[in-house]
Amino acid sequence: MEILRATQLFEGLGSFLRRCLFSVLSVGPFPRHIAFIMDGNRRFAKNQNLEQGSGHKAGYSALMNMLKYCYELEVKYITIYAFSIENFKRRPEEVESTMKLMLEKIEALVEEKSIVNRYGVRVYFIGNLSLLSEPVKLAAKRAMDATSGNSKAVLLICIAYTSTDEIMHAVEETCKEKKDGLRVDRTDENESNIGVMDIEKHMYMAVAPDPDIIIRTSGETRLSNFLLWQSASTLLYSPGVLWPEIGFRHLVKAIMEYQRNFAYLEKKQKLC
């Protein structure tokens, strides 16, 4: 009982300190949308000599903490790269265990005491959901329906997603839409009535603004087919820490990097 009280006290103190730091940081420009590529779970498990799958479980705890910190800092949109279409090529046992974990966690999302209800988060599942197994697909739909009334913040979970698949799907939808409306003036293709906005509105990610920061952990510096269209002006931040070890200080550093670059970006955008 005393241990529980002490834990609650520490958690409360931690939350208070984070809010103090937030009021200092929010003097400067603040990101509205942060995206995470949660890399390094398997390496973490290997380093700690844990069994297969434990890395992803540790990664899930790290994710819950990061969501908590972001929502405390009032970052409205968070996107996570949960499962790429390319990941289906991994060993079947690994894919199956990841899907099982995802089903478990998606179902936990809609529980009353879950983080999404605590912070009023609306959940979207972004990707080619037809590639998922029926149970996962249904659980995702249930979670989206259950949280559709929330409006304080948004969590976008990219599952069975690659950016090229998303763009290709948007192109296909645009072509379908324009099939009958397209002018046949082929001498000057600039006269064609397809623009950036036409494609953008068909993107799965059209429900959120472009990310301000993409954080990829474990030191890898590549996008791995994540938000290619949306990341045209995004700050790309790649700390060396493995995803299960990410903490509040890494988030603060990312935001400070964003603020440091913001002045330069704004000046460049004014020239545009």
Added chain:
Amino acid sequence: MAFLSLHLNPSLSSSPLRIRCAPRRSLVIKLPSQVFSSATASGNDVMLNGTPPPPSHYADGNSAVLPPGLLRELMPRHVAIIMDGNRRWARMRGLPVGLGYEAGVRALRRTVELCCKWDVRVLTVFAFSSDNWFRPKVETDFLMGLLERGLRNELQRFVREDVRISLIGDSSKLLKPLQVLLADAMEITKNNSRLHLIIAVNYSGQSDMVQACQKLALKVKDGLIEPEDINEFSVERELETNCTDFPYPDLLIRTSGELRISNFLLWQLAYTELYFADSLWPDFGEDEFLEALCSFQKRQRRYGGRNS
């Protein structure tokens, strides 16, 4: 005026990832770039043991001789570069912006020569973004003039060095003489095969995808394909980078420390290793390029799969 650059192994822990290269063993004495009339005159480099580099440091026919630390089988086939920092370079020296761009052209020349020397097959450079038109007219006119002059001066050399030139971007907004020059350059060099230099002028990654979508929409309109037939390969085929067999860069280098893509190749960068260099583009030379390549060679590329 000479300065020493001793390469150290930086900490991996908490700073934003830049360099993860093993320390280079050589102590390099670097002279100011004006001393080099061409990148092949890098015999000014002196190895730690005091002996000059062997004569085979120069590219010789078809065999690329790589500097120590680089493995041939791990060389990127396609390198893309965002050449950022020319204006900052000029401002830092109290020079007019035009001189910054001219220094940038010299850096590009050095890089093209290094790519030829080290057997990089494709080099794509972001010369002018479609977002840049809103800069002062004096500056955009100067840039277009610089591009024209640069191309005229270098064309014979490209022919001699077996370099192929391609342009990606919307050339219709460029002045007629430049359009004609670019078309001629592409025609004259189209059969060259040592290095494919792709210059992105008035280019944006999103516009590239939009024009690919327009082409596909016209094919749908003409009944050649159904919308359901559209797949990733159909989109890739219509992108402007279809001028090369290797449209996906293995390595993207952006200079001047900015950590973003700025609407350069977007689709094509899906699995590209990104390298953000702190140096400004006019200062980007052989050492900096080597560092980037070294970092690239240390990375594990998984493409969504798993290391064996």
